[in-house]
Amino acid sequence: xxxxxxxxxxxxxxxxxxxxxxxxxxxxxxxxxxxxxxxxxxxxxxxxxxxxxxxxxxxxxxxxxxxxxxxxxxxxxxxxxxxxxxxxxxxxxxxxxxxxxxxxxxxxxxxxxxxxxxxxxxxxxxxxxxxxxxxxxxxxxxxxxxxxxxxxxxxxxxxxxxxxxxxxxxxxxxxxxxxxxxxxxxxxxxxxxxxxxxxxxxxxxxxxxxxxxxxxxxxxxxxxxxxxxxxxxxxxxxxxxxxxxxxxxxxxxxxxxxxxxxxxxxxxxxxxxxxxxxxxxxxxxxxxxxxxxxxxxxxxxxxxxxxxxxxxxxxxxxxxxxxxxxxxxxxxxxxxxxxxxxxxxxxxxxxxxxxxxxxxxxxxxxxxxxxxxxxxxxxxxxxxxxxxxxxxxxxxxxxxxxxx
RNA sequence: GCUCCUAUAGUCUAGAGGCCAAGGACACUGCCCUUUCACGGCAGUAACCCGAGUUCGAAUCUCGGUGGGAGCGCCA
Numbered sequence: 001x002x003x004x005x006x007x008x009x010x011x012x013x014x015x016x017x018x019x020x021x022x023x024x025x026x027x028x029x030x031x032x033x034x035x036x037x038x039x040x041x042x043x044x045x046x047x048x049x050x051x052x053x054x055x056x057x058x059x060x061x062x063x064x065x066x067x068x069x070x071x072x073x074x075x076x077x078x079x080x081x082x083x084x085x086x087x088x089x090x091x092x093x094x095x096x097x098x099x100x101x102x103x104x105x106x107x108x109x110x111x112x113x114x115x116x117x118x119x120x121x122x123x124x125x126x127x128x129x130x131x132x133x134x135x136x137x138x139x140x141x142x143x144x145x146x147x148x149x150x151x152x153x154x155x156x157x158x159x160x161x162x163x164x165x166x167x168x169x170x171x172x173x174x175x176x177x178x179x180x181x182x183x184x185x186x187x188x189x190x191x192x193x194x195x196x197x198x199x200x201x202x203x204x205x206x207x208x209x210x211x212x213x214x215x216x217x218x219x220x221x222x223x224x225x226x227x228x229x230x231x232x233x234x235x236x237x238x239x240x241x242x243x244x245x246x247x248x249x250x251x252x253x254x255x256x257x258x259x260x261x262x263x264x265x266x267x268x269x270x271x272x273x274x275x276x277x278x279x280x281x282x283x284x285x286x287x288x289x290x291x292x293x294x295x296x297x298x299x300x301x302x303x304x305x306x307x308x309x310x311x312x313x314x315x316x317x318x319x320x321x322x323x324x325x326x327x328x329x330x331x332x333x334x335x336x337x338x339x340x341x342x343x344x345x346x347x348x349x350x351x352x353x354x355x356x357x358x359x360x361x362x363x364x365x366x367x368x369x370x371x372x373x374x375x376x377x378x379x380x381x382x383x384x385x386x387x388x389x390x391x392x393x394x395x396x397x398x399x400x401x402x403x404x
Numbered sequence: 405g406c407u408c409c410u411a412u413a414g415u416c417u418a419g420a421g422g423c424c425a426a427g428g429a430c431a432c433u434g435c436c437c438u439u440u441c442a443c444g445g446c447a448g449u450a451a452c453c454c455g456a457g458u459u460c461g462a463a464u465c466u467c468g469g470u471g472g473g474a475g476c477g478c479c480a
Contacts, residue, residue, distance in 0.1 A: 012423065020425065031422035031461080040460060081418055084428055088418095105480045140479060196478065204476085205406095239478050250407035252476035260478035279480050302408065303475045324409070327473075379417070379429075385410060386473045393415080400430075403442095 002036050004075060009033070009050055011072035013057040014065050022062040026054050032076065087123060088382050090294055092321055097130025099293045102156070103283065105137045106148030108337035109352035109359040110155045112394070117325050119370075119377045121296050122160040131164040133290060137283075138170045138268065139276050146267035151352070155360040159370045167290075169282050170268050176277040177228070179285045180240055180259055184220050188314045189258055191223035192241045193233070204254045207247045213255070227261060227275050235261045242280070244310055252303045253310075256280060280304055284311040292320045299324040299384060326386040333358055333391045358391065372401035 002008065009029050016028035029050050030043070038046070057065060082088055090098065100121040104114060125132040134156045138144045149168070156163050169176075183189035192199065192212040203210040215223075224240065226232035240259040248254050258281040261274050277285075287295070287308070297305070302324050309319045334340070340357065343349050353361040376397060 015423070016425085025425080027461095028423075028425080031424095034422050034461085036423090043460085077423065079419080079423060079427090081427065084418080103480085107480085137480060143479065192478095200477090236478065248407090250476075251405090252407065254476085256476095257478055262478080276478090278478075283480090299409065299474055301475090301480085304480085306408090306475095324474090326410075329473085376416090381417070383410095383417080384473095385417095387416080388472085389415085397416085397430080 002033065002038060005033070005046075006049070006053075007072060008036065008075055009053045010057070011069070011076045013050075013053050014069040014072060015076065017057050017060075017065050018062070018069055022058070022060075022065060024054055024057050026050050029054060035077070082381070085378060087120070087127060087378055090124060090128070090321065092293070093128050094130075094293060097128045098124055099131045099133070099291050100125055100295065101133040101135050101287075101290070101292060102160075103135045103137050104152055105140070105143065106152055107140075107143045107145050108148060108341060109151055109361055110159075111335050111340075111360065112358045112363070113328065113335045115159055115360060115370075115373045116328050116376065116380075117296075117298050119159065119373045120325070120380075120382070121294075122162055123374060123377060124294065124296075125164075126162055130293070131290075132160065132162055133165055133167055134160075134163050135167040135286060136169065137279060138168060138266070139279070139282050141262050141264040141266035141269075141276065144170075144267050149268075151361060155364070158364055159360060159373065161370070167286065168268070169277075169286070170266060172282075172286070173269070173273050173275075173277070175289070176259070176282050176285050177275070180224065180277070180281065181221075183242070183258070183311075183314060184217065184224055184240075186314055187217060188243050188311075189240055190215065190220050190243055191227060191238050192255075192257075193223070193238045196236075203246060204251060207254070209246050210255075213241075213243065213246070227259070230274065233261060235263050237261070240275075240281075242307070242311065244307075250303070250306075253306060256307050280307045280311065284308045287320060288312065288315060288317050295320045295322045296325060296382070297322070298327055299386070300327065323382050324384050325382070326384045328394075329386065329388045330358075330394065331388055331390045368398065369402050372398045375401040 012029045012032050013024045016024035026047070030047070033046070034040070060068075102118040102121060104110060122132055134152070136149060136152060153166060180189065190213055192210060194203070194210050194212060199210060202208065223238065227238050227240065238261065239257045241255045242258050244253050244255055246254050257278050259275050259277045262276050263271070263274060265271055266273070283304070305322050305324075312319045335358065340349070340352070340359075344351055344354075349357055352359050353365055355362050355366055
C-alpha cells in the first residue's frame with residue numbers, strides 16, 4: 001500500500017492544476033500513482049477518491065492551489081532532468097576519479113574537429129577528478145610530422161588546461177613488443193606472410209583461414225623474431241595478426257593486423273626500430289597499462305573498440321566504459337590533414353596557423369577562448385548523433401559562447 | 405555486398421513505460437528597459453521520421469520501412 005496516498009493524490013492534482021491554468025485531469029493523478037507502486041487491481045477502488053480530489057482542486061483558485069502545492073510538493077517525486085550547464089553523469093565512476101585520454105596522431109596541427117570530440121573527456125576528469133592523458137600516437141613513421149609534437153602540446157595545454165601527462169607511443173615500443181610476444185604465447189596472434197591482396201580476396205572475403213594461421217607457436221615465435229631481425233623479413237613481407245575468427249560475421253573483425261614492418265626513418269626514433277605496432281595493439285596495451293576507466297571517442301572507432309576489446313579479453317582485463325560520439329561534419333570545410341597540407345603547399349594558406357584555417361593554433365592566435373569549446377561540448381553532451389554544419393554556423397556558436 | 409550506430413521545433417538538446425497537456429538553450433516575433441548598439445526582463449510561434457506490435461498505458465520497449473552516419477587498410 002502506498003503511504004500517504006490521499007495526500008499524494010492531492011499533491012499530484014495540485015501540480016497538474018498549477019501547470020494547466022488551474023485545471024487538473026484525473027489521469028495526471030492516477031498515472032504517477034502507478035509509478036509509486038499502485039496495483040492496477042486497486043484502480044477501481046481508488047478512482048472515486050481521485051475524482052473527488054480533482055473536483056475539489058478544480059474548484060480552488062489558482063493562488064490557493066499554488067499555496068497548497070508548496071506545502072505538499074515534497075511528498076511527490078519529480079522527473080529527473082539534466083541541468084543545462086551540467087554534463088550527464090558517467091556510470092561506474094571509481095572513488096579515485098576517472099582515467100581518460102585524448103590520443104591524437106602527430107601528422108599535422110590539431111583542428112576544431114579534435115577539440116569538439118575531446119574536450120568532453122577533459123571536462124569529465126575536471127568533474128570527477130582522476131587523470132587525463134594526452135597520448136601521442138606516432139607509431140606510423142611514414143605519417144609522423146616532427147613539428148607536431150610541440151604544437152600538440154601547446155594546443156592541448158591551451159585547450160584543456162588539465163593534462164596529467166603526455167605520453168609518446170614511439171618511446172614505448174618494447175612494451176608493445178612484450179605484449180605481442182604474450183599474445184603469440186597465448187596462441188592469440190600469428191605472423192602472416194600472405195600478401196595483402198591474397199589475405200583479403202582469398203581468405204577474409206571468403207571466410208577461410210590463411211595457411212599461416214595454423215602454424216604452431218614455435219614457428220610463430222620464430223617468424224616474429226624474423227620480423228624483428230634486421231636481416232629477416234623485408235617491408236611488406238610479414239605482418240602480425242590477431243587471431244579472432246575468420247568466420248566473424250563482421251568482415252572488419254576477421255584476423256586484423258597488430259604490427260607491421262616499416263623501414264622509414266622515424267622523426268624521434270630514427271631507424272632504431274623496424275617493427276611498428278598498429279593502433280589496435282598499441283592502444284590496447286596503453287589503455288590496459290594506464291588503467292583507462294572511461295573512453296569517449298568518435299564513432300569512426302566503433303569497430304576498433306570492438307577489436308581492442310578482444311585483446312583485453314585475452315589478458316582478462318575489463319574493457320573501459322566506452323561512448324561513441326557523433327561526428328560533426330563541416331559542409332564547407334575540409335579538416336583532413338591531407339587537404340590542409342596540400343592547400344598549404346599550393347600556397348592557398350600561409351601555414352598551419354593561417355587565420356583562415358580552423359586549426360587550434362589559428363584560433364588561439366585569433367584570440368578565441370577555449371571556454372567556448374567547453375560550453376559547446378556541455379550543450380551537446382553525450383550523443384552519437386552526427387551533425388552537419390557549415391563553418392559559419394559553427395563559428396557563430398563559438399563566438400556567442402566566447403562572449404558569455 | 406557484409407557489420408554497426410542513429411532519428412524530439414529552424415538549430416543544439418532534456419527525456420531510462422505512467423509525475424509529458426513533451427522541458428531548456430540559441431534563433432525568430434512582439435513588448436519593456438536603453439540616446440543608439442549590446443546586455444537584461446516579459447510574452448509568443450515552433451518538434452517526438454513512417455508503419456505495425458507488446459502494454460491498462462509508448463517520445464521511451466520490439467520488429468519492419470525510410471532518412472542520416474561509420475567501419476570492412478601492413479592509417480589513426
